Amino acid sequence: xxxxxxxxxxxxxxxxxxxxxxxxxxxxxxxxxxxxxxxxxxxxxxxxxxxxxxxxxxxxxxxxxxxxxxxxxxxxxxxxxxxxxxxxxxxxxxxxxxxxxxxxxxxxxxxxxxxxxxxxxxxxxxxxxxxxxxxxxxxxxxxxxxxxxxxxxxxxxxxxxxxxxxxxxxxxxxxxxxxxxxxxxxxxxxxxxxxxxxxxxxxxxxxxxxxxxxxxxxxxxxxxxxxxxxxx
Amino acid sequence: xxxxxxxxxxxxxxxxxxxxxxxxxxxxxxxxxxxxxxxxxxxxxxxxxxxxxxxxxxxxxxxxxxxxxxxxxxxxxxxxxxxxxxxxxxxxxxxxxxxxxxxxxxxxxxxxxxxxxxxxxxxxxxxxxxxxxxxxxxxxxxxxxxxxxxxxxxxxxxxxxxxxxxxxxxxxxxxxxxxxxxxxxxxxxxxxxxxxxxxxxxxxxxxxxxxxxxxxxxxxxxxxxxxxxxxxxxxxxxxxxxxxxxxxxxxxxxxxxxxxxxxxx
Amino acid sequence: xxxxxxxxxxxxxxxxxxxxxxxxxxxxxxxxxxxxxxxxxxxxxxxxxxxxxxxxxxxxxxxxxxxxxxxxxxxxxxxxxxxxxxxxxxxxxxxxxxxxxxxxxxxxxxxxxxxxxxxxxxxxxxxxxxxxxxxxxxxxxxxxxxxxxxxxxxxxxxxxxxxxxxxxxxxxxxxxxxxxxxxxxxxxxxxxxxxxxxxxxxxxxxxxxxxxxxxxxxxxxxxxxxxxxxxxxxxxxxxxxxxxxxxxxxxxxxxxxxxxxxxxxxxxxxxxxxxxxxxxxxxxxxxxxxxxxx
Numbered sequence: 001x002x003x004x005x006x007x008x009x010x011x012x013x014x015x016x017x018x019x020x021x022x023x024x025x026x027x028x029x030x031x032x033x034x035x036x037x038x039x040x041x042x043x044x045x046x047x048x049x050x051x052x053x054x055x056x057x058x059x060x061x062x063x064x065x066x067x068x069x070x071x072x073x074x075x076x077x078x079x080x081x082x083x084x085x086x087x088x089x090x091x092x093x094x095x096x097x098x099x100x101x102x103x104x105x106x107x108x109x110x111x112x113x114x115x116x117x118x119x120x121x122x123x124x125x126x127x128x129x130x131x132x133x134x135x136x137x138x139x140x141x142x143x144x145x146x147x148x149x150x151x152x153x154x155x156x157x158x159x160x161x162x163x164x165x166x167x168x169x170x171x172x173x174x175x176x177x178x179x180x181x182x183x184x185x186x187x188x189x190x191x192x193x194x195x196x197x198x199x200x201x202x203x204x205x206x207x208x209x210x211x212x213x214x215x216x217x218x219x220x221x222x223x224x225x226x227x228x229x230x231x232x
Numbered sequence: 233x234x235x236x237x238x239x240x241x242x243x244x245x246x247x248x249x250x251x252x253x254x255x256x257x258x259x260x261x262x263x264x265x266x267x268x269x270x271x272x273x274x275x276x277x278x279x280x281x282x283x284x285x286x287x288x289x290x291x292x293x294x295x296x297x298x299x300x301x302x303x304x305x306x307x308x309x310x311x312x313x314x315x316x317x318x319x320x321x322x323x324x325x326x327x328x329x330x331x332x333x334x335x336x337x338x339x340x341x342x343x344x345x346x347x348x349x350x351x352x353x354x355x356x357x358x359x360x361x362x363x364x365x366x367x368x369x370x371x372x373x374x375x376x377x378x379x380x381x382x383x384x385x386x387x388x389x390x391x392x393x394x395x396x397x398x399x400x401x402x403x404x405x406x407x408x409x410x411x412x413x414x415x416x417x418x419x420x421x422x423x424x425x426x427x428x429x430x431x432x433x434x435x436x437x438x439x440x441x442x443x444x445x446x447x448x449x450x451x452x453x454x455x456x457x458x459x460x461x462x463x464x465x466x467x468x469x470x471x472x473x474x475x476x477x478x479x480x481x482x483x484x485x486x487x488x489x490x491x492x493x494x495x496x497x
Numbered sequence: 498x499x500x501x502x503x504x505x506x507x508x509x510x511x512x513x514x515x516x517x518x519x520x521x522x523x524x525x526x527x528x529x530x531x532x533x534x535x536x537x538x539x540x541x542x543x544x545x546x547x548x549x550x551x552x553x554x555x556x557x558x559x560x561x562x563x564x565x566x567x568x569x570x571x572x573x574x575x576x577x578x579x580x581x582x583x584x585x586x587x588x589x590x591x592x593x594x595x596x597x598x599x600x601x602x603x604x605x606x607x608x609x610x611x612x613x614x615x616x617x618x619x620x621x622x623x624x625x626x627x628x629x630x631x632x633x634x635x636x637x638x639x640x641x642x643x644x645x646x647x648x649x650x651x652x653x654x655x656x657x658x659x660x661x662x663x664x665x666x667x668x669x670x671x672x673x674x675x676x677x678x679x680x681x682x683x684x685x686x687x688x689x690x691x692x693x694x695x696x697x698x699x700x701x702x703x704x705x706x707x708x709x710x711x712x713x714x715x716x717x718x719x720x721x722x723x724x725x726x727x728x729x730x731x732x733x734x735x736x737x738x739x740x741x742x743x744x745x746x747x748x749x750x751x752x753x754x755x756x757x758x759x760x761x762x763x764x765x766x767x768x769x770x771x772x773x774x775x776x777x778x779x780x781x782x783x784x785x786x787x788x789x790x791x
Contacts, residue, residue, distance in 0.1 A: 014481075015483070016488070017484070017485030017488050017489075018485070018488055018489060018492060055480070055481075059474060059477065060474075060476050060477060060480055060481065061477070061480065061481045062473070062477060062481050062483070084459070084460050084473055084474045084477075085269060085272070087474055087477075088459055088474070107427060107428060107431045108431065120438070319639075319643065320643045323643060323645065327645075327647075342630065342651070345630070345651060345655060346654075346655055346658055346659075348654070348658055349651045349654045349655050349658065352651070352654055353647055353648065353651050354647070355647075356647040356648075356650035356651060356654065357645060357646075357647025357648075358647070361650070361723055361724050362723060362724045362725050363654065363657050363723040363724075363725050363726050364725050366654065367654075367658070384658075385658050385659065
């Protein structure tokens with residue numbers, strides 16, 4: 001396969017044991033792929049399972065059946081059956097995830113939060129910080145905030161820190177969950193630019209975007225999730 | 233980086249195989265098997281009485297299993313059954329290649345002896361015989377765990393709870409162990425003190441490429457520190473997997489109950 | 498009077514055999530503390546019950562006994578023990594270090610070097626050198642068994658951290674025969690080098706703690722230290738006021754309530770021998786007289 005991501009009949013059901021074992025089907029028969037340099041946008045109404053699919057590709061949600069093939073270090077690994085160690089390795093060097101909310105560690109300075117993925121991959125601390133600073137500047141985070149932990153920031157600022165952290169590394173796959181949700185027009189434009197740059201570097205992306213305008217700007221292909229909806 | 237190199241290492245550091253411990257008819261721990269790799273942090277979660285502390289004692293060779301065994305890859309690369317190590321070897325391992333962070337720092341520290349000597353003891357135990365070098369190394373470690381070096385000659389009985397715990401960590405890490413056992417390391421500390429300690433431990437673990445087995449009932453600690461988690465109930469491991477996977481997509485009824493019992497932040 | 502009601506040297510023969518077995522084991526494992534069934538002695542704990550039992554077990558009718566307390570032959574404790582064995586064993590007693598075959602001591606090693614065939618018996622209050630840092634006996638025993646002696650250096654580290662040098666002045670820990678760390682009883686560290694490669698047999702008895710240990714003749718005894726804080730002897734920087742010796746361990750004697758003091762040899766036999774040989778210090782050995790107040 002040349003695709004970076006290939007899902008085939010992936011399926012996910014929640015069993016709510018605390019609610020008397022209610023089965024909550026989420027998605028079924030999910031099949032699509034994403035090639036290098038391509039941004040696939042998932043569309044569909046709220047609750048259709050877009051975020052769940054993204055989480056399955058990241059290995060955050062388990063996949064009950066089907067395959068989620070990821071090209072990792074030139075080999076194809078099925079995330080649905082991968083060992084935890086493999087998933088960790090994939091996350092470190094193949095898949096990046098930009099969530100809606102920043103799950104930051106308390107007390108760590110913003111600049112270090114952003115630089116961390118690079119440092120974890122062996123980039124010297126100084127260089128990592130320099131690149132983090134560049135990205136933060138582009139995303140209009142004032143330099144005086146860099147040494148503060150992001151937990152003290154506004155929602156939009158936190159989101160931008162999160163984007164910087166997600167975009168800083170050179171991972172071949174990026175998953176974007178509403179990256180522009182709470183941003184103003186100027187910063188939305190920056191994110192669109194960043195996505196375009198990633199495409200030229202051959203990064204495969206799967207995104208969820210509600211804003212139609214942004215969707216048209218970034219999407220190479222749109223996958224309608226409604227057909228995968230498993231809810232009765 | 234060390235973490236990168238060690239996480240891609242395919243040889244397990246510690247292997248538990250069918251571990252069980254019975255106290256009379258009570259099975260405190262049954263049929264636990266897993267492999268821990270260099271640089272990997274494993275959290276063992278569960279309520280009091282779930283068998284997690286017993287398991288920690290089995291893993292760290294402080295308790296002999298009723299069945300099964302624990303093997304550890306020694307620094308020479310050979311995987312050895314811990315039960316076959318002589319006491320001297322086992323204790324040497326404990327002082328050098330392993331660390332053990334107790335919930336109660338008074339158990340892991342010499343409360344009446346200065347902080348410097350607390351940190352230096354392991355060095356002296358492996359034959360360091362130069363006061364100046366021992367003291368310099370102790371100072372460096374106090375700095376790393378964010379203790380004012382001016383307090384090096386004070387005994388931990390004059391320290392706050394958070395400082396004691398950080399000192400305990402320094403005392404354990406000074407010999408650059410490859411595996412650290414932690415038993416509720418943040419238990420009994422204020423929330424703000426906990427956050428600082430967790431942050432510190434997280435950094436040290438990744439900087440040093442340490443493998444760690446952390447017993448905790450606090451899922452937030454597991455989330456922040458560990459790569460993988462094992463959920464225990466009634467002496468059994470009922471669910472295991474990537475930490476965020478188990479916490480965000482719990483399968484077992486008991487795990488769902490644990491996760492749903494966390495107060496929202 | 499030789500009291501016929503007492504067995505030779507007070508203890509019954511079974512007890513002596515038990516103690517001798519402990520002594521033999523102690524000699525076989527230099528520095529190792531051998532437990533023994535310490536008996537009640539007709540003296541309180543702390544007055545040398547351990548030393549007295551060891552002496553009683555090794556004493557023969559031909560032995561010549563010397564007893565010193567802090568180097569002195571004429572303190573209450575020394576005189577009592579000397580009299581005790583004079584009465585219960587009928588052995589000859591002496592104050593001369595050279596003439597004695599058995600010397601029981603509290604807190605000193607004589608200045609005159611000991612010769613082959615002599616036995617030095619130490620009274621020991623607390624035999625365990627690790628005790629003050631590790632209160633559990635089970636643990637200290639294991640530490641000895643596994644030669645885990647890092648803790649001993651912790652004690653020395655604490656000294657340097659607090660005082661800038663190793664301030665331990667007595668009961669200074671030693672390593673015997675490159676194996677066991679041992680408490681040399683509360684002798685001043687000035688005496689530590691005398692234990693090394695000593696021609697005499699050294700036996701240690703702790704009555705209350707029920708332990709016997711030993712240093713066989715010509716055994717290596719090394720005082721613990723750090724490379725950058727090596728072991729040093731300590732003595733007051735003065736000659737003996739009575740005999741003028743400048744290489745002996747000195748006692749400080751306060752002579753009035755105005756800060757007046759003098760330093761004299763702690764080893765009374767050594768001091769008297771020197772004076773008999775014509776050495777003199779700044780003071781005469783005559784009983785001290787009150788000086789007239791000005």
